[in-house]
């Protein structure tokens with residue numbers, strides 16, 4: 625954790641798009657999920673919430689904007705690594721920069737802008 629979040633995924637072949645590579649929409653989904661989760665975790669750190677002893681993360685974030693650049697085909701059958709780095713927090717607004725790699729290959733980069741602590745938002749009723 626600290627100022628970086630890491631997640632690993634090994635996808636099944638049903639997520640293949642073009643031969644031997646992962647469907648780009650799924651790459652986007654992984655970056656979206658990792659981005660909002662990272663934003664929530666960074667918000668907890670900023671608010672001194674102890675994640676080690678918390679059963680349910682008390683912060684939830686939603687994606688307001690997600691940008692992805694596909695740098696190289698994402699190899700099917702290789703464990704994927706997602707890394708999130710906090711760019712900034714301004715009140716409810718959180719920006720996280722991300723990478724998705726397959727082994728030594730940088731496959732995609734992402735930038736997410738998410739918003740947290742939303743009283744009465746329909747997602748959290």
Ligand SMILES: CCCCCCCCCCCC(=O)SCCNC(=O)CCNC(=O)[C@H](O)C(C)(C)COP(=O)(O)OP(=O)(O)OC[C@H]1O[C@@H](n2cnc3c(N)ncnc32)[C@H](O)[C@@H]1OP(=O)(O)O
Pocket residue numbers: 656657660685686687688689717737739742745
């Ligand atoms: C399989 C299961 C897995 C389950 C795994 C669990 C993962 C859960 C999460 C997965 C992520 C998702 O899929 S989330 C689903 C996709 N996202 C959505 O549907 C979000 C839809 N949009 C909204 O609900 C809303 O627009 C919000 C919450 C984003 C913002 O609305 P709001 O709360 O009324 O706040 P608002 O005042 O409009 O905005 C707050 C501040 O952010 C700025 N702002 C708002 N939107 C933007 C934007 N696109 N780009 C730049 N800036 C923006 C505003 O100018 C403002 O700045 P200032 O004036 O304060 O400076």
